[in-house]
Amino acid sequence: MIELKQLRYLLAAADAGSFSRAARLLNIKQATLSRQIGHIEKRLGMHLFDRSLRGAKLTEHGEFYIRSVERLVTEFDELNSWVRATCCGTTGHLTVGFHTSFSAGNLRATVTEFGDKHPDVKMRGVERERKRLLGGLENRTLDLAVMAGEIFYAGLRARPFWSERILVALPEQHDLAVRERITWPDLAGEHFLLAAHETGPENAQILYGKLANSGVRPTIDVEEICRDSLLSVVSLGKHISIVTETAVGFHYPGIIFREIHENGGQVWLGFSGYWHEENDNPVLKRFLDFVEARYSLPPVNGCPRSRGFTRDAQT
Structure with a gap:
């Protein structure tokens, strides 16, 4: 089986035009690079490089093969980047419901600044009455609801925002x-x-x-x-x-x-953010961290729980 690491060695050698130069760039021994590329050629049953004292040049088969390798490695790297971004909340979706004005004030400023810092996150705002906001949190059509006052509702977590x-x-x-x-x-x-x-x-x-x-x-x-x-x-x-x-x-x-x-x-008048305790959207966690830092709030983690509702200490 040909491993991804071996394909990266192959790309480095093709770009450098020399096994010795590629080995230096990769910070490995030239013998290691030669052995790995030799393993690929053996598995394929064809020569990918013409070797000489002047360097290593791709053969006709090598030229064709390297184009596919470049596409494969690029797609793999892009996939990994997407997975990392999604898991850490720098890309994805966040739906915020609100029971207040969005025309000005802290809600608008916070959502706008978060969107500027995370342009790959698609944010959606929904204005609803309180009962519908709570229903949206429960059925998971909303990730977060921003409302005034205190609400005790089974299954929700909350923290004061501003x-x-x-x-x-x-x-x-x-x-x-x-x-x-x-x-x-x-x-x-x-x-x-x-x-x-x-x-x-x-x-x-x-x-x-x-x-x-x-x-x-x-x-x-x-x-x-x-x-x-x-x-x-x-x-x-x-x-x-x-x-x-x-x-x-x-x-x-x-x-x-x-x-x-x-x-x-x-x-x-205090405003708080509410979310379902089983909501594992990474973007929600990142948004809560952002609000915590923006308003110098205590961290969300480790909050006490009561009647299915979690309330952070007010600063």
Whole structure:
């Protein structure tokens, strides 16, 4: 049987035009090279080289044979490169579901930077409501879901990714628009409009919790509209809303954004990544490592497990 290593010796000798020169390039003895090429010729039953004091020249049969060898070795090397890249996650597919805006902010920046660093990875983004994201993780049509808040769901692992500031969106004619900082008590008695998608449900929970002690239960309308439509309605002056800082990246006519403060600091909403515990996609592991490094997070490996859900420590 002719081995791949012997074929590489054959290619080196053909390129060098000399057994001695090829042996030096391969850092082996000339006798070893000659013996291996002789083994190939014996197995084939033909001479591949005309040997002389001036070197070694391919015979007619050798010219024909070497073309096939070049193609075979090249394809083998390409196959090995593909296997290594696939196993280490530098090529392949990654499907990311999200329940937040992709128009700006950390999600867009993270996915864009990862794609720039790994151009051979085909990434697909899917925007869905929370229940459908969880279903996609379970049936493995999604590799990863990025959602706000904490979710406990059997069979999933998770880790915190990043946090974004919570802002209040006000019509520019609103009395609070003149303030640079707004606190939760300032929002008591207001009429809120939230989107059913993105972070609307989480924001509703925050509002009920933060305004519970004001003595006035907040009025909250949750509509099936996108953020652009929501802010267009807010600009009419009958509602206000709360959004994450991704909204600040765009200009919305008639809208003023203000930070919400409590205890002397800004208010933040945490986002986490969720994936199925049996998902062995190497690209997913590489993406999680990338997020870990980008946001200086603790490593994913070695996380404790609870109720089928794994939660890393928040930094």
